[in-house]
Ligand SMILES: [Zn+2]
């Protein structure tokens with residue numbers, strides 16, 4: 317079964333252009349260098365699953381014509397991955413039940429704290445998002461079935477923190493990753509589309525840098541690899557020209573077709 321994967325955002329937590337910066341990438345006229353906070357939409361047979369809702373979720377959904385969301389999977393609780401949750405409100409009202417938000421216990425605890433008025437059991441704000449927190453375990457192989465498609469947790473290291481990457485069909489989305497444990501690498505063999513964090517040129521404590529991401533991509537040997545969570549350090553065109561043929565920087569609005577089942 318064919319599915320479409322759309323990059324809602326491909327930028328790092330600060331976004332590109334970065335506030336207060338006048339570097340060549342931040343002032344570039346190339347639209348590929350305009351990067352909103354990282355998120356993807358996975359769509360098949362009329363279903364839409366979103367991974368992470370950052371600060372620009374509303375603008376991203378308008379841009380891509382997303383008119384309904386069946387479920388959201390969260391990778392972790394950092395601002396650039398969760399702060400757009402409240403913008404699910406109008407879409408959640410269209411669904412019959414509560415829209416499930418999947419994540420590990422740590423991530424759900426952050427959502428519960430940040431959006432306290434949404435999740436309190438008494439005196440809940442009447443028009444808050446009609447969503448439901450659904451806990452996923454942290455074990456490798458933990459998965460949730462969404463309309464018959466398993467979305468499997470593939471743990472990655474984000475500095476010292478183990479967070480969720482997700483594999484679905486022949487694709488995997490691994491944002492905010494500084495390394496991938498061996499057991500997770502085994503779950504990523506033979507896939508068609510691999511999406512990896514590649515922040516900048518210099519090493520960083522919690523994100524893979526370009527050389528390391530290329531090394532991981534070559535080790536996992538997916539048919540095609542796309543980098544995301546990109547800072548203003550990487551110009552789209554010149555960076556792409558330096559990469560192997562099957563590795564590319566993602567950009568906002570990039571759409572990929574892949575086999576989901
Ligand atoms: Zn992030």
Ligand SMILES: [Zn+2]
Pocket residue numbers: 333334337338339340341342343548
């Ligand atoms: Zn800049």
Ligand SMILES: [Zn+2]
Pocket residue numbers: 392394474492
């Ligand atoms: Zn993060």
